Amino acid sequence: MVRLVVYGAVSTFLAFLVVAAAFRQRSNFYAACIYLSKSSACMMILMNMGFFLMIIFGQILQHIFFGRLRALEIEHLYERAWYAVTETCLAMTIFRDEFDTKFFVTFTTLLFLKIFHWLCQDRVEYMEQLRVVRFSFHLRMVALMEILCTMDFILVLYAVGITMEKGPNMMIMFAFEYAILAATILSTFCKYVLNIIELRREEPWQNKSLYVFYLELVTDFFKLITYLIFFASILKSYGLPLHIIRDVYVTLRSFLQKCGDLVRYRRATRNMNERYPNATVEELERLSDRTCIICREEMIAVVDVVANVAEAPQGDAARAAQHRTPQQPPNNGSGDTPKKLPCGHIFHFHCLRSWLERQQSCPTCRRPVLEAPPTQQPPQQAARPGPVPLGANFPQGYFANPMPGFMVFPPPAMQPNTDNQSDSTAASHTSTNIEERMTNDIPGLIPLFPTLHGRYSTGPPNLGNGNPPPTLDHLSEEQIRLLETETREALSERIRILHNVDGQIYNAISVLTQTLSALPPAPPPIPSNQRGNQTQTDPAPSKKSKKVGQGAARCLTRRMLLSLIYTSNIPQKI
Amino acid sequence: MASTALKRLMTEYKELTLNAPEGITAGPISEDSFFEWEALIAGPEGTPYEGGIFPALLRFPTDYPLSPPTMKFTCEMFHPNVYPDGLVCISILHPPGDDPNMYESSSERWSPVQSVEKILLSVVSMLAEPNDESGANIEACKIWRTDREGFNKIVKDNVKKTLGL
Numbered sequence: 202m203v204r205l206v207v208y209g210a211v212s213t214f215l216a217f218l219v220v221a222a223a224f225r226q227r228s229n230f231y232a233a234c235i236y237l238s239k240s241s242a243c244m245m246i247l248m249n250m251g252f253f254l255m256i257i258f259g260q261i262l263q264h265i266f267f268g269r270l271r272a273l274e275i276e277h278l279y280e281r282a283w284y285a286v287t288e289t290c291l292a293m294t295i296f297r298d299e300f301d302t303k304f305f306v307t308f309t310t311l312l313f314l315k316i317f318h319w320l321c322q323d324r325v326e327y328m329e330q331l332r333v334v335r336f337s338f339h340l341r342m343v344a345l346m347e348i349l350c351t352m353d354f355i356l357v358l359y360a361v362g363i364t365m366e367k368g369p370n371m372m373i374m375f376a377f378e379y380a381i382l383a384a385t386i387l388s389t390f391c392k393y394v395l396n397i398i399e400l401r402r403e404e405p406w407q408n409k410s411l412y413v414f415y416l417e418l419v420t421d422f423f424k425l426i427t428y429l430i431f432f433a434s435i436l437k438s439y440g441l442p443l444h445i446i447r448d449v450y451v452t453l454r455s456f457l458q459k460c461g462d463l464v465r466y467r468r469a470t471r472n473m474n475e476r477y478p479n480a481t482v483e484e485l486e487r488l489s490d491r492t493c494i495i496c497r498e499e500m501i502a503v504v505d506v507v508a509n510v511a512e513a514p515q516g517d518a519a520r521a522a523q524h525r526t527p528q529q530p531p532n533n534g535s536g537d538t539p540k541k542l543p544c545g546h547i548f549h550f551h552c553l554r555s556w557l558e559r560q561q562s563c564p565t566c567r568r569p570v571l572e573a574p575p576t577q578q579p580p581q582q583a584a585r586p587g588p589v590p591l592g593a594n595f596p597q598g599y600f601a602n603p604m605p606g607f608m609v610f611p612p613p614a615m616q617p618n619t620d621n622q623s624d625s626t627a628a629s630h631t632s633t634n635i636e637e638r639m640t641n642d643i644p645g646l647i648p649l650f651p652t653l654h655g656r657y658s659t660g661p662p663n664l665g666n667g668n669p670p671p672t673l674d675h676l677s678e679e680q681i682r683l684l685e686t687e688t689r690e691a692l693s694e695r696i697r698i699l700h701n702v703d704g705q706i707y708n709a710i711s712v713l714t715q716t717l718s719a720l721p722p723a724p725p726p727i728p729s730n731q732r733g734n735q736t737q738t739d740p741a742p743s744k745k746s747k748k749v750g751q752g753a754a755r756c757l758t759r760r761m762l763l764s765l766i767y768t769s770n771i772p773q774k775i
Numbered sequence: 776m777a778s779t780a781l782k783r784l785m786t787e788y789k790e791l792t793l794n795a796p797e798g799i800t801a802g803p804i805s806e807d808s809f810f811e812w813e814a815l816i817a818g819p820e821g822t823p824y825e826g827g828i829f830p831a832l833l834r835f836p837t838d839y840p841l842s843p844p845t846m847k848f849t850c851e852m853f854h855p856n857v858y859p860d861g862l863v864c865i866s867i868l869h870p871p872g873d874d875p876n877m878y879e880s881s882s883e884r885w886s887p888v889q890s891v892e893k894i895l896l897s898v899v900s901m902l903a904e905p906n907d908e909s910g911a912n913i914e915a916c917k918i919w920r921t922d923r924e925g926f927n928k929i930v931k932d933n934v935k936k937t938l939g940l
Contacts, residue, residue: 496779496782560886
């Protein structure tokens with residue numbers, strides 16, 4: 202403020218001095234004016250004075266329309282003004298031939314108007330933060346937006362008129378600048394209207410962000426078109442418009458990004474009700490913290506779903522649920538319905554949707570929502586690749602946690618099946634299908650745990666129809682999800698099976714260890730030894746070949762072990 | 776009408792006042808707007824920042840918690856990851872998606888899982904262990920790397936200044 206006063210005082214004093222000198226030296230008013238406009242030093246001082254008056258005028262306007270500026274607004278203002286000024290300096294290089302007082306004045310006006318556009322934008326955004334919006338706020342904003350809009354249109358028409366009249370000159374630039382400003386102010390006005398609608402509503406408006414998104418998309422599109430036309434016209438009549446390249450690039454990128462976002466967002470939310478299952482009561486109870494991490498409010502399962510889950514264990518009810526669940530109407534409460542992502546994390550329906558607008562990944566674990574089609578696998582299992590194929594014999598979901606024992610001694614021959622397994626995690630393959638493939642891949646492979654099948658099929662209450670492990674083919678996504686539910690019986694049955702498997706694996710491991718100890722030591726890698734003896738002068742290659750030989754030996758023992766496993770009757774022993 | 780952002784900020788404020796972690800306080804500056812908070816961070820023990828109380832301004836966007844807030848120290852802060860104007864540069868305060876610095880994986884960036892409390896705790900640990908690979912204050916980075924004694928001295932002087940000694 203002090204600086205402004207000093208600046209103002211100096212400017213006024215200088216201007217006064219210059220004018221007084223002119224009138225002293227020249228006899229009449231006309232001559233004095235001629236003198237002032239001919240001397241560039243005088244012009245500079247007078248323009249400086251004009252600049253100061255403009256600042257004062259701007260401050261008065263600011264007090265009328267905005268009152269005190271917030272710190273954030275001032276920060277934004279400086280940031281944007283900096284860009285605007287540097288870009289105009291670049292623009293001047295294009296229009297250097299036309300650089301004169303008029304250009305300077307027009308540019309200052311443009312900057313002046315731009316500042317108010319920015320402030321207006323910030324203020325409209327600030328509206329969302331205010332709890333009570335006073336009448337004076339609306340009055341100020343509407344008046345300001347109206348004035349700015351009118352000014353923009355008048356100036357666009359004026360600039361276009363001049364360009365039409367005189368051919369391409371620097372007014373092209375201003376025409377486009379004002380066109381863009383007009384677009385900005387219109388979009389700001391639309392946002393203002395949206396904000397008002399939101400304020401008037403009793404409950405939070407979930408769809409607002411979507412409308413804002415579309416609005417921004419349209420604005421960006423318009424800006425992009427304007428920039429491109431401008432770019433082309435300048436390129437045609439002047440040369441490469443350096444100052445606008447950044448803007449064009451930024452707008453283009455933001456537009457493309459928004460389009461991409463839109464596509465992904467549409468894909469992720471197209472059928473959210475079906476794509477993401479409602480969280481069940483059990484799932485919610487399992488959570489230590491039942492708040493939705495996005496809004497930090499408690500999630501309550503929808504009762505309708507609870508009924509389905511309760512019936513699910515009785516065989517056909519699951520199928521019935523299939524018909525019921527997708528048809529669940531998106532009723533008023535659906536915004537608060539807890540939804541489960543493929544990775545198992547649970548959020549409110551509307552919180553999830555608003556996040557998916559930004560990012561199509563899980564807020565908690567960042568697993569993309571879209572890449573893998575939804576599976577019923579809990580995250581821990583999917584995260585551990587590899588040595589789970591033993592579990593592939595069983596319908597999925599029965600091994601919520603692959604046992605550490607699996608990791609200790611992965612049966613090597615089953616490695617070819619890991620791709621099957623990953624298939625099955627991606628899209629629920631049938632368990633029998635995998636089993637068949639396993640036996641096909643490795644001739645002579647006897648299913649490792651044959652005894653389990655009988656026990657298994659009678660056990661889990663979810664499957665209840667007494668047949669051997671059912672294929673999941675005829676089950677819909679919804680039903681599979683229901684199968685995964687954690688009722689008490691299902692859980693205890695699972696634990697029992699795991700105990701069984703645990704014992705079997707220990708047996709298998711002990712047998713394998715015995716076999717390993719009984720094996721003769723690896724045959725000495727003869728060729729490498731010989732070569733090593735022959736070529737003493739060159740130790741490096743011999744070392745290498747020795748390594749290769751050892752590797753081959755290890756391979757050999759491994760293969761022998763495998764053949765032992767598959768030809769012996771280990772499974773029967775177990 | 777209360778927006779999601781407002782509700783969540785209120786919840787967080789309540790939680791922070793009920794059981795605040797040691798060395799951290801934060802709360803809205805005024806009753807009118809819940810979107811600007813002031814935080815006070817005590818310098819972690821065993822670091823040159825020990826004994827200092829550092830005020831910072833947290834600014835929340837209207838779409839919080841979908842977008843991260845910004846955090847700016849309002850005192851003098853000499854630290855490799857704090858811009859000379861006080862703006863804190865840590866990865867969890869950067870929005871996911873477009874990576875301005877091209878080296879952070881999206882897993883370390885903002886997500887609604889984060890909260891004011893977590894941000895402040897991250898800042899405390901940032902004070903304890905600067906990350907000189909992604910410096911915001913290049914000068915501080917340089918001194919921190921080459922002349923630790925000098926760095927400690929500058930920081931201690933700053934601490935004294937913030938305490939008004």
